[in-house]
Structures are given as structure tokens and as C-alpha cells.
Amino acid sequence: MAYDKFNILTSTAVPLPLENVDTDQIIPARFLKATERKGFGDNLFRDWRYNADNSPKESFVLNNPVYGGKILVGGKNFGSGSSREHAAWAVYDYGFRCVVSSFFADIFKNNCLNVGVLPVQVSPEFSEQIFEAIYNDPKAEIEVNLPEQTITILATGAQESFEINSYKKENMLNGFDDIDYLQNMKGEIESFANDLML
Amino acid sequence: MSKTLFDKVWDSHVVRKIEGGPDVFFIDRHFIHEVTSPVAFLGLKNRGLKVLYPERTFATADHNTPTINQHLPVEDPLSANQLKALEENSKAHGISHWGLGHKKNGIVHVVGPENGITFPGATIVCGDSHTSTHGAFGAIAFGIGTSEVEMVLSTQCIMQPKPKKMRINVNGQLGKGVTPKDVALYIISQLTTSGATGYFVEYAGDVFENMTMEGRMTVCNLSIEMGARGGMIAPDETTFAYLKDKPLSLKGEAWDEAVAYWKTLKTEEGAAFDKEFNFNASDIEPMITYGTNPGMGIGITNNIPDADAVEGGVATYKKSLDYMGYSESDAMIGKKVDYVFLGSCTNGRIEDFRAFASIVKGRKKADHITAWLVPGSHEVEDKIKEEGILDIITEAGFTLRQPGCSACLAMNDDKIPAGKYAVSTSNRNFEGRQGPGSRTMLASPLVAAAAAVTGVVTDPRTLL
Numbered sequence A: 001m002a003y004d005k006f007n008i009l010t011s012t013a014v015p016l017p018l019e020n021v022d023t024d025q026i027i028p029a030r031f032l033k034a035t036e037r038k039g040f041g042d043n044l045f046r047d048w049r050y051n052a053d054n055s056p057k058e059s060f061v062l063n064n065p066v067y068g069g070k071i072l073v074g075g076k077n078f079g080s081g082s083s084r085e086h087a088a089w090a091v092y093d094y095g096f097r098c099v100v101s102s103f104f105a106d107i108f109k110n111n112c113l114n115v116g117v118l119p120v121q122v123s124p125e126f127s128e129q130i131f132e133a134i135y136n137d138p139k140a141e142i143e144v145n146l147p148e149q150t151i152t153i154l155a156t157g158a159q160e161s162f163e164i165n166s167y168k169k170e171n172m173l174n175g176f177d178d179i180d181y182l183q184n185m186k187g188e189i190e191s192f193a194n195d196l197m198l
Numbered sequence B: 001m002s003k004t005l006f007d008k009v010w011d012s013h014v015v016r017k018i019e020g021g022p023d024v025f026f027i028d029r030h031f032i033h034e035v036t037s038p039v040a041f042l043g044l045k046n047r048g049l050k051v052l053y054p055e056r057t058f059a060t061a062d063h064n065t066p067t068i069n070q071h072l073p074v075e076d077p078l079s080a081n082q083l084k085a086l087e088e089n090s091k092a093h094g095i096s097h098w099g100l101g102h103k104k105n106g107i108v109h110v111v112g113p114e115n116g117i118t119f120p121g122a123t124i125v126c127g128d129s130h131t132s133t134h135g136a137f138g139a140i141a142f143g144i145g146t147s148e149v150e151m152v153l154s155t156q157c158i159m160q161p162k163p164k165k166m167r168i169n170v171n172g173q174l175g176k177g178v179t180p181k182d183v184a185l186y187i188i189s190q191l192t193t194s195g196a197t198g199y200f201v202e203y204a205g206d207v208f209e210n211m212t213m214e215g216r217m218t219v220c221n222l223s224i225e226m227g228a229r230g231g232m233i234a235p236d237e238t239t240f241a242y243l244k245d246k247p248l249s250l251k252g253e254a255w256d257e258a259v260a261y262w263k264t265l266k267t268e269e270g271a272a273f274d275k276e277f278n279f280n281a282s283d284i285e286p287m288i289t290y291g292t293n294p295g296m297g298i299g300i301t302n303n304i305p306d307a308d309a310v311e312g313g314v315a316t317y318k319k320s321l322d323y324m325g326y327s328e329s330d331a332m333i334g335k336k337v338d339y340v341f342l343g344s345c346t347n348g349r350i351e352d353f354r355a356f357a358s359i360v361k362g363r364k365k366a367d368h369i370t371a372w373l374v375p376g377s378h379e380v381e382d383k384i385k386e387e388g389i390l391d392i393i394t395e396a397g398f399t400l401r402q403p404g405c406s407a408c409l410a411m412n413d414d415k416i417p418a419g420k421y422a423v424s425t426s427n428r429n430f431e432g433r434q435g436p437g438s439r440t441m442l443a444s445p446l447v448a449a450a451a452a453v454t455g456v457v458t459d460p461r462t463l464l
């Protein structure tokens, strides 16, 4: 699925300082029944965001008008649990283009990269600084610079670099996905398959 | 350089290495189900692509299928729509499809091995994180996202950097009433839910060597719960005996040739791991979880740890106990139970039903308990009947449901009501996993059976 190119993102951020946020919270299983990739943003963090009668839970950060922006800042071990790519779709579809955490679960991170959400892993200290900056001033902007691989808290100037492999970086910068790449090496794949025993 | 089991299987499936990027990784077997495949097929359609090797993909319906009255049309229109999409997509692309009502239908990770689709040295993926189950056969098996499902359908490859390697050794003798599930929950409690993130695990040592294939599947299944991409166990005579003569296993000379190759799939002396752990079998008790992730597990006779005794954030820990309605230092023994769920790709195989029956035999279901006993496949269901297990559980006041994922992720009607407590043999105790507001304690089939007949959390060793 094609997605928007990612270059430099400057935005306010939404703080969610909980640890081990799992994919069942990001998008509960009962919302996985679509056969199209549409409308998942509405159910992002569904059970934390809404009461059983669908009224918004005021205490949850997405319902707090003070916070907003295209960056979600999560706690440690963000995205653990199931392989559902719907979790990454929901994050993207809601309007986030970047998730920041001091530690990501593998599959979630991989899924994000495949759907155009940039996962930025920072040190625990930097993660604390971001939370502090947002809580001091919800209008505080964060700059995520993919070409330079840096993340900066503009208010304080604090900066850290982050890692991303050069292949995925190219993809994100151009809005390409892996299928485009694989399609271009079909011949090589077929001759590989011909040599297999099973 | 000496190679590990994982190296051997991984390296033999790399089609191309990308400098500074992932490996282009060839996939031997691909399982699909109704929930994570429709959007992938839609992607193929939008790009005008075909399925490259339909004979390498297998479809089964399991995630949102009902577990009663499977002969009737599926009521929930969204689920019915996904089931129909799976059927139509499979048909359009020439993929074998074991839909609802098919005699081979069941949970993807149960029917794969049962039919010999899984084999040693294979690379296996599915849009479901518990694909790690198949690692029990010495395969590299892991869960993938829907974009990757689309990649495998169209090119039989995905793009993955090679994970780091971890070995977990468990040696010694397991005590009475200690099952493979307990071994896995114990390891996760020691490593935490992120302790193996970025790694692929090899399980080694006598405990795994002496384990049945069913037990090995349970252990490998839960690898993902400590963050690992997957786990694997070197294939041996137990593996070959299990696979021999399965419907889709190789036959005759081809089988002999394959076995000769499979025997080479072992970690060589001196091969390096990035991380290694050693545990003693005698330290493991029947386990139970008390919190909202699978790492929050303790020996069943222990008390819930204090917040300052656990690693990680105190706030997150307290939120978790609050959700469960528990307090620090509570004993788990005697905790109230409302529901018992026996099933899932973790513990929905015949051995799990035998274990359950061994405790409920001659006893009665506690009156207030609702028990959902859900076989992992029709084949398991048939064996339950053949072996007389159905008579035992019926006598004890239980009924048997039809195969599917059921309350493991509660996408169908099998939802634990809000606030209720369930002892479940499945794999995740996340908030709301088994239904909004549900409270899950993960445990073995023996602990589930003990709870089912006593109505509270009970040490199964007292009933054996």
C-alpha cells in the first residue's frame, strides 16, 4: 500500500507514558473484521478512549484537546503482542506519522515501517525529556528529521540521533514499499525456488 | 565458523543480501486465515499481481469462526464477510482452503503440523504472531504483518534483517504436575515480555529433548510472549516419528532423503549465540499469571510480588493489578474463578485434553464455572471422542465445543464478560484480550482443570 513520503516532520506530540502498550490496546481484536483498509483510526486505543456506551473517556489523552499532533510518544516496549498490522494502520489512519519510544516490539516496528509510520527509538533519558517538554508546554514542537536521522525538542534544542537501516530509510523517503523492490527481482526468486528440495 | 541450527535454516533461504538493509528471505510454507489476508489480496488486485506459488500457501478459517452450530450460517455479517473473502480469494488463486465445515478445518497452527505441512528446516510464516509454534519442528517460523502477507503471496519472499541468536537451556527433571506450558511461562517470567526482543531463540537441554511434539509446540508457541521473533528446537527422532505418514508429509525415498538432511540440522559444537540462559527444571512449579502481560507469572503457590520487587514502572504495574482487582502480596491459591478456557494453538491439542481429563475424571465441574473446552482442530476433536475423553468430561459435567480460536482472542461470540475471571490455557492475558473488561489468568491445562472442578485457583498437584 503506498503511503506519503516522509522527510522532515515538525509537530506537537501526544504523550502516552505507559509501558508495554500492546497491540490489543492499540486496536482490539473485535475491530479486525474489515476486509478493506479503512476506518481503523476511529478505533485506535478504542477501549482506553471510549466507554462501553461509546462516550469518550475524558481522562484519556487522545480525548484531551490540549494535546495533539502527528507524533505519538509512548513508553517502553511499545507495540508488544500480536502481529496485526492493523495496529500500525490505526496509528497511521488516526494521523500519526511517527511513534517515539525507548523500546519497540519487533513486529510492530516492522509493520510501522511497511505502512509509512516512522518508529523512532530514543534513549530512556531522551524519552523522559520529551515527556517533560510536552507536559511543560503541550505546544512544544518536536522535529523528526529522517534524512539526518535526528530527533530534536525544539524548545530546548535537545537532540538525539536514531537508527534506521539505509534500505528502509530510502523507502520511507520515497514512499516505496518492499513489494516494489521484490517485484523487480522475480527472476532471481524463481531460479532460487527451482533449486529447493521442497 | 560453526553454525547454529538457526543459521543453517536462515542462511539457506536468503535469496539476496542487501547492503545496509534486510535479507530477501524465501518462504517455504505460508498459512493464511480470514482476518489478516483480505487486505493483502486486495493489495494484489490493486497492483494487478498474481500469487506466485499457490501450492506453498494454505488457507484455514479459525480466528472468528463460531464454536457451536458450525453447520449454520455465520451470524455476524462482518465475520461472514471475512470468511467469504478467504474462500473466494483462495479459489481465485488456486490455494487450498480448509474452511468452516471442512474436515481438516481448525486453528492454523494446529492443522499445519497435524497434516505434515510443517517440516524441519522449513521457513514458515503466517499473519499471526503465534506462527512461532512451528519452530517445534526445527523450522524458522514467525508471524508477519498484512503487507508481508501480500509480499509472500506475490513473490514468496519477505524482507527481513537476520535476528540475533539466543539459546535457552533447561536441564533436569520436571516435577509432578509441571507441564511444557509451565516451562514456557516460567521462562517468560524470568526474561519479561521484552527480554528476547530482537532475538530468535533455540531451546536446548534435556527438558526439551524429552518433550513430546505437542509440548514442544506449546513452548515454541509462547516464544513471542517474551518478545522473540520465534523459537525452535532441533529436529530428532521424536520429530520424525510425529511427521511420518502425515497426509502431506513426503513418502518413500523422498522421505528418507529428507530425514537424512534433517538430521544435520543441529547447532554445532562451539557455535556462538548472542545471549544464553540456563535454567533448572527443578525450579519450575505449575505457573499462573496474575497481571496483564504473560511475563507477570509466578509459581502457583506464591504470592503476588510487591511493586518494588519487580522491574519496570510502578505505575504500569499498579494499573495492571488494579485491572485484575488484585493487590500486592495476595496469594493466588483460592482466587475466585468464573470461566475456564481450554483451547487455542497454545494448548488445544490432544495432549492438553488428556491432561485436563486426568484431573476432572471422577470429579464434577464446580457449579458456578462456565467452561469452554475448544479443540484445536477436527482431528483433535475426533481423537477426544476415540480415546474416551469425551465420556470422561461429559460425565464430569462439561461439554465440548467445535474447533477454532474461540476465547483466545474473542473475535467470535466466546467472550469472557467484563470483570469476570478466567483461567485460560491460551497465550495472552492483555486487558480485554478475552473480551472487553475480561480478566485472564494464563495457566496449563492441569491448572485449568483444577480450577474447573474446585471453582477457585488450585494447585493441580493436590488433585493428581
Ligand code: SF4
Binding pocket: B062, B063, B107, B108, B109, B128, B129, B130, B344, B345, B346, B404, B405, B406, B408, B409, B426, B427
Ligand atoms: S488460537 Fe489465538 S493465538 Fe492461536 S492462532 Fe488463534 S488467535 Fe492466534
